[in-house]
Amino acid sequence: MKLAIIGKIFDGEKIIDRGTVLVEDNSISRIEEGIEKREENVIEGDFIMPGLIDAHLHFFGVEEDNLLAWNVVDEIDVAIRSTRDMERLLRSGFTTVRDLGSKVAVRLDKLQRNGEIIGPTVIASGYSLAITGGNDDPKDLPIDIAQRLSYSFYCDSPYECRKAVRMAIRQGARVIKVYSSGAFSQGGKIMPGFALDELKAIVEESHRFGLKVASHAYGKEAIMNSILAGVDTIEHGLGLDEETAELIKEKGICYIPTLATYEIPFEVSPEVKPYREELVRKHFSDDMKIAVNYGLKIATGTDYVGSKKRSHGQNYREAVLLSKYMSNLEVLKASTANSAECIDVKAGYLKEGYKADIVVIKGDPSKNIEDLSPNHIMYVIKDGKIFRGYGNYQT
Numbered sequence: 001m002k003l004a005i006i007g008k009i010f011d012g013e014k015i016i017d018r019g020t021v022l023v024e025d026n027s028i029s030r031i032e033e034g035i036e037k038r039e040e041n042v043i044e045g046d047f048i049m050p051g052l053i054d055a056h057l058h059f060f061g062v063e064e065d066n067l068l069a070w071n072v073v074d075e076i077d078v079a080i081r082s083t084r085d086m087e088r089l090l091r092s093g094f095t096t097v098r099d100l101g102s103k104v105a106v107r108l109d110k111l112q113r114n115g116e117i118i119g120p121t122v123i124a125s126g127y128s129l130a131i132t133g134g135n136d137d138p139k140d141l142p143i144d145i146a147q148r149l150s151y152s153f154y155c156d157s158p159y160e161c162r163k164a165v166r167m168a169i170r171q172g173a174r175v176i177k178v179y180s181s182g183a184f185s186q187g188g189k190i191m192p193g194f195a196l197d198e199l200k201a202i203v204e205e206s207h208r209f210g211l212k213v214a215s216h217a218y219g220k221e222a223i224m225n226s227i228l229a230g231v232d233t234i235e236h237g238l239g240l241d242e243e244t245a246e247l248i249k250e251k252g253i254c255y256i257p258t259l260a261t262y263e264i265p266f267e268v269s270p271e272v273k274p275y276r277e278e279l280v281r282k283h284f285s286d287d288m289k290i291a292v293n294y295g296l297k298i299a300t301g302t303d304y305v306g307s308k309k310r311s312h313g314q315n316y317r318e319a320v321l322l323s324k325y326m327s328n329l330e331v332l333k334a335s336t337a338n339s340a341e342c343i344d345v346k347a348g349y350l351k352e353g354y355k356a357d358i359v360v361i362k363g364d365p366s367k368n369i370e371d372l373s374p375n376h377i378m379y380v381i382k383d384g385k386i387f388r389g390y391g392n393y394q395t
């Protein structure tokens, strides 16, 4: 395939007011300023940019947003709905996503790479790693049934956790996801997750196999333990403060605040509700201010699971929410180049030699960030093919 895409360009770093992206087969051969007459197939759009990245989502294939549903949902339904979600993500402009815990994502990754299904590149963790009785353990069920249904390997002690890392690698993991904290326990406290010695073992074992570690962390203790253990990305990161921000910056860890998930109500017990709301309120004010002030590398992740409320396809919401704290150009960088670097894939730029993962947009998200919404996505170029975006369907 030889293709010339013309329009205003964002190349992952800067804006080119009018230029041409030349694509040959599946890669970008050149970027030219200005527009010349061409022999190749030409696509013209208002705004051309690298494919969007969601660095934190889950292919849960569920309808409802609750812990029991996530675990007991029929696995065939999960596979069918997730295949649908892959297409939705692609036609909404997402060319790379990272799944941090699900039953199907390593399979989606494999089938997508084989060209058997359409969708973004998937960087999958396989099962996540969690403590027994931890965050996503449906504790009303007997432990053997809970473990059987879970999308996490429960491990306790450094030895078991090294084995759990190897189990995830055996599944086909390309990243390791770990719960450094739980969410909330009765009484409103944040539940502890892994202890520091367990986290250190997980990180060491993952890095030995060349995999990055993504750490779910609520609260200062979990964030600090994640930093000390040497994780690569802090997920959610509620309860960031100056001390942890400074260390995150110093160690070059990425911060993925997953704001999109917190703008949607989540059912919790009345006892927990006020504590959760306060922590979330602070996340949107203090945490984000500190993250931006310290110049943390922020990546876009939604924590959407593919339910009715957190549905794949609406993942541009993270960019919209981030735009309250940074310029649109910085949000575009976070959504592409930064996210690619944080999840360790060669993507997120329109540059010679990069894969041609490209979105053609109607409108100009450098001026109006809402123009990243699905109804503005005209074309998505991925794996040497041109797909119609949701902005390009007759209704």
Ligand SMILES: [Zn+2]
Pocket (backbone or CB within 6 Å): 056, 057, 058, 100, 303
């Ligand atoms: Zn998550």
